[in-house]
Amino acid sequence: MSTFGTHFRVTTYGESHCLSVGCIVDGVPPGMELTEADIQPQMTRRRPGQSAITTPRNEKDKVEIQSGTEFGVTLGTPIGMRVMNENQRPKDYGNSTMDLYPRPSHADWTYLEKYGVKASSGGGRSSARETIGRVAAGAIAEKYLKLAHGIEIVAFTSSVGHEQLYPATADHPTPSTNPEFLKLIDEITREKVDEFLPVRCPDEQANDRMADLIAKYKQKEDSIGGNVTCVIRNVPSGLGEPCFDKMEAKLAHAMLSIPATKGFEIGSGFGGTRVPGSIHNDPFIVAPAPTGSAAASGAARAGIPRPRLTTKTNNSGGIQGGITNGAHIYFTVGFKPAATIGQSQATATYNETEGVLEAKGRHDPCVVPRAIPIVEAMAALVIMDALMAQNARQATRSLLPPLPNVISVQAAKRADEAAREEQQTINVETKN
């Protein structure tokens, strides 16, 4: 179904060739300032036509709030949003060749198998325009997360084809052990990423190599894939539900729901499978005091503490046992080469006849740069939903009488002091 989230719930509608696309966002906290101006920037970052490398179609994508706010403030009721489809039936689709062939690696064939009805765009909702509702909803979540917890979500292009920002090395089979990578995710901002338009790889040399590679494939009327890496800073600890709804499981779900994705890695990722436990384990250290947006957040104002411990390394990617520990969450998403290419392709018609298909029109040779705000939006939706689930639990618990025999944080402290002497003895033993 076209719904995502339990507490902060987004439902979207719309194909490429219908009247409009849009969404309903339910569960938005009441009393937050919100206008279209909060939403439009990410809509625009998602928009095609930002440079020569991306597709030259010129969509407008003006979002219009239908409900759920008054005088620029949220009411707590569902927020309806709508974006008109301007080119409701472009001539590049619907010609007789396209109608005869299911496009290879598109959704034309599978939509017909699923629904038994053929939409004029072929793959119905498997269109880039379907992501508009996600980005609009994500922008609302992002606004809240920034205000309440100083949460910052920044995605960037980390590879195009074989060109990688941090290639695996013998020392660093995963970027998660690479200090340069760790520094980057500590500091990167959206403004910095957008200095590297249209590729959005925040390293001048890598960005240039990627741009050249994309241009090469464009010239051949071919396409190429790549990776987006995303960091989420200042997430509270304790988010994510054990068992089926671990934080990384929800992030993976969210990311693999974006069109054209092929893979997801949390923290050290696949590279981390090659590192021994003695290196991969993240030892605990005392957490530094919060600074920046975390220190200026609503949570800080309300006296809600950040976790007292953090980890020295962060191969876990900010998640342990499916639950956030307060360290940076970071992950990488792989995108396949765009399926629509200008080259002719030998394939078969719906009617099982072999033939050759040539797609007309101008197409993105690489979808990775445009995917960045979509990755950020889906990340925001996951964090927001998990935050509200944890808020429900904590607020509910907070009214229970304190129990003397619960090994709570405070009880652990007291026990710890009592056991300090014993511990020193143990430490001596374990060091021998």
Added chain:
Amino acid sequence: MSTFGTHFRVTTYGESHCLSVGCIVDGVPPGMELTEADIQPQMTRRRPGQSAITTPRNEKDKVEIQSGTEFGVTLGTPIGMRVMNENQRPKDYGNSTMDLYPRPSHADWTYLEKYGVKASSGGGRSSARETIGRVAAGAIAEKYLKLAHGIEIVAFTSSVGHEQLYPATADHPTPSTNPEFLKLIDEITREKVDEFLPVRCPDEQANDRMADLIAKYKQKEDSIGGNVTCVIRNVPSGLGEPCFDKMEAKLAHAMLSIPATKGFEIGSGFGGTRVPGSIHNDPFIVAPAPTGSAAASGAARAGIPRPRLTTKTNNSGGIQGGITNGAHIYFTVGFKPAATIGQSQATATYNETEGVLEAKGRHDPCVVPRAIPIVEAMAALVIMDALMAQNARQATRSLLPPLPNVISVQAAKRADEAAREEQQTINVETKN
């Protein structure tokens, strides 16, 4: 929450140190033969203690059906299942050192941050025993899928540390273009995989190298990660919901919910991001007639056709636009090195005091081989749920009057014949 699935819904309970672990499976089709004998084999494959390489603890894990069947036949009502915990409080946990330190890269710290209560096992439900309910539920789904559609789900170890079954090469940055890999997933069976116990890599040489690597880490009281690859054969076309609940998104969710996972790849995966669209796209060809278990399935008996087209290559991994196309679904899941290692680790106590932790007891140096039935179970749950969603849609649709102006499969055929001449002209053009 501890619930997975909408139509075939699994809810689990249980920590390592409570009375029992178990689950309720709701939505099981009525009228299917089912006894504990259908479930126990996968429980036993999951069980530790199968060889020197895995942990020597000797658990029994006898599953007991509580409800939902009579005379060995399902009633359609929820099936309760229970497995007793035998070692309810092993002495290795709970000693004073373990109680002072949150174990690095375990869930001890995050569970305390989340719940404010410390379970004696540290990370509450983030225990290998939590997966028992999944495997039991998965076995029920698997039985149905085999009977109704001849679906076969087989997982195997595809890497341990740097030892890989199909390492990336310049020609094959992804195994999905490697004919050897494609042949393997076409033929592999669970029986074959279990010939390679305890590592479960179905290639003698790779299996030996992996066994040696695990032994090496075991000796160092260290641990190592690895990958599991899983293939699902004979899946009907049309499964998976567009937008948020794409088939690959649900699989990613399911897999990343398994403890210790770090990544997920569908089809060509991250390697596929390095291949141009002209190679990555999967052209359509006429599908061969079904054989084997698909031909002997309930669907075949009922005259439900397999798709008329399939793809020549399968970089898509059987999924296009989030919807299955009938080709093999295959994916890879990365597992981190086990967090519990015998080596001492410099870290901090709950009370922010630096110290050194040494874990006692015997632990798995590599969790990958035991994860195989868990991966299979979660895959079965995802497919079963998506199948029932699609069954609801198709059965509902089937009672509508046929429409002359719907471009259905049949209509497309007729249009195609009428347009054959035009098409031949076009083919000539597009070849020029």
Added chain:
Amino acid sequence: MSTFGTHFRVTTYGESHCLSVGCIVDGVPPGMELTEADIQPQMTRRRPGQSAITTPRNEKDKVEIQSGTEFGVTLGTPIGMRVMNENQRPKDYGNSTMDLYPRPSHADWTYLEKYGVKASSGGGRSSARETIGRVAAGAIAEKYLKLAHGIEIVAFTSSVGHEQLYPATADHPTPSTNPEFLKLIDEITREKVDEFLPVRCPDEQANDRMADLIAKYKQKEDSIGGNVTCVIRNVPSGLGEPCFDKMEAKLAHAMLSIPATKGFEIGSGFGGTRVPGSIHNDPFIVAPAPTGSAAASGAARAGIPRPRLTTKTNNSGGIQGGITNGAHIYFTVGFKPAATIGQSQATATYNETEGVLEAKGRHDPCVVPRAIPIVEAMAALVIMDALMAQNARQATRSLLPPLPNVISVQAAKRADEAAREEQQTINVETKN
């Protein structure tokens, strides 16, 4: 949350004073003819201003489909629908008196307690306009149900104040034992109901008495409540989920979610609690062959049989054990007197000051007649969702191999024949 249903899922948005109200309907079967013309009639029946008795405001309520259809046929994707709000800030609200007082028995106070933000209409979504999305979604469900199963849903006014269509008598403490009532629900149509506009009580004398009573309260600037009774004919057997989601539980949920409702009765209802089991129990009889819309439905064309048994009486209201038995479902919903009255009311301000509130403007003295299409819409949503759940189960089961030892309908028949002799003996005994 503003979502209803699992398989046929409706999400609504909109307050009275925002830009538009609308909904997204997910799960609509593909391949069904659908245009605004299918939806508008029920929108219009819901519309105020149909007579002197209902409120004279003249809303237009033109529904506009945004997505999910092409060339007048459903695609299977979500259907977005929108209705503009024309009078976005009527002058009757927002005057200083209204802003000072929470209106008695309105949602002004509870919305403020819940959200901490005051919408200009007071009770945010607790507005009659919120029901527009329900009626639009219900019209889609109704179209399907009629085509596929010949299902007919007809609601009518059964009481206004103390004026009742079938008052309880000593013989008939519940209408369910009253032959006149049973005949009415067998035959009633929407066309017939609308002959009795504006009250919509399909009995000339009762209708007149009710109209007089409403006029009396209107003159006093007061209001009065009443009941709507609804019948659903030709529902397939087997719908409704045991335990928590019994058919009557879902209907009760749906009906009590309509603004201003106070009660729900299924079948014999509260009157049925006064009748002994020997009368209340519905004995089984052989079902007659289907006629009318059931005989002309898609299900009939597909050879799907109606149940072989039905009940002689129908105190159950077509539901036993939470599951439909194929007999008419009927239920009654109670509506309170409209809270907005012209009379002055002694009450207190938000600021805890006692005072007197006088509501201006023209208001419905009785909401019952307008509620009729809303009751029908919610009934359609419940049936549609339950039907799809059952379709998922049956279609899934249909591919299992037949089992010799299942006591299926067929097995029961064979057993029955074998036991016929024994039975005759028993019958003789039990009659003695």
Added chain:
Amino acid sequence: MSTFGTHFRVTTYGESHCLSVGCIVDGVPPGMELTEADIQPQMTRRRPGQSAITTPRNEKDKVEIQSGTEFGVTLGTPIGMRVMNENQRPKDYGNSTMDLYPRPSHADWTYLEKYGVKASSGGGRSSARETIGRVAAGAIAEKYLKLAHGIEIVAFTSSVGHEQLYPATADHPTPSTNPEFLKLIDEITREKVDEFLPVRCPDEQANDRMADLIAKYKQKEDSIGGNVTCVIRNVPSGLGEPCFDKMEAKLAHAMLSIPATKGFEIGSGFGGTRVPGSIHNDPFIVAPAPTGSAAASGAARAGIPRPRLTTKTNNSGGIQGGITNGAHIYFTVGFKPAATIGQSQATATYNETEGVLEAKGRHDPCVVPRAIPIVEAMAALVIMDALMAQNARQATRSLLPPLPNVISVQAAKRADEAAREEQQTINVETKN
């Protein structure tokens, strides 16, 4: 499906003749003292065999916690609970007559229509034993609600057949305007109700009349229905979701999911439909300071205020616009006469043969008294789930910056003072 609730989620399993019945309760707040002793009392109140009037079967119904607690304290993880079935196949069922006939007004026929498999108890889960899991889960919710908010839930028998505790009169067509009724629901306790065992009607004369009526029907081997009324005191304001999940809609859903229920009324109920708005509307008054369990609750300790306003009358039953206002919630549930009666019944076999069925065994002539703890349990589950939803919203909102232009309670106060003079003028006018 067998799941109830979103945040506090109960999943049950079990038929009458399987190994055990039980449930999993997910979402229980961590850090609450909980043992079987908290749960058993309501289990025992539900148990048959408490007197000559109820059925003489002697079940034990000992609940056993499987998981989710340690040292008598909740961990926050799912709580598994189990109760053994002792009489797994009683001889009264399964004799040849019972196997031939679907019992009138039982679920035998509809279960067979739904599942196509016949359980030995006929109606599978439509058994009184299915309610065990509900009562166990409800007891956990009740414990929390009492500790955190001083919430008290008390149900009692309000009618048996035509014998009513507060019969409708011309003055009081609904008990909600009857001062005696209002006093009763203000003061009634479970201890008081149980003084009137076995009927549980807390008025000596009415109780005796009801006992006599039940005895009369018992003697005739017949059965009779009745009503349960339930009050919930000290509920916080702001609970219940607008639109589809109004508080009364969830309560109606919960109550109509209890076996044998026929109707639901909130507040004034159907009687309220006969009262004019000028009487039915509940004017606001200043709320008195909380006393009793509300004053001693966790919320009071935490300084969370009770609402400043309440209503003078309470025809609304504590809910306005679907949202609680802090006043007592009260509702009535109708139960039909038990379907199993000793009298012979003329009906038809599964095989469409007319005949006469005589049920053997001893049966409850009236299920109403035993239903009381089930009604209380379901009420607790509804309130608990709504409370957690509201806690999520409020806790999330609490970290937003305060907004000057929000018409909050405080802003309303200031506006109120400014407008006081104008208001006085208006009051003068409206009184004229």
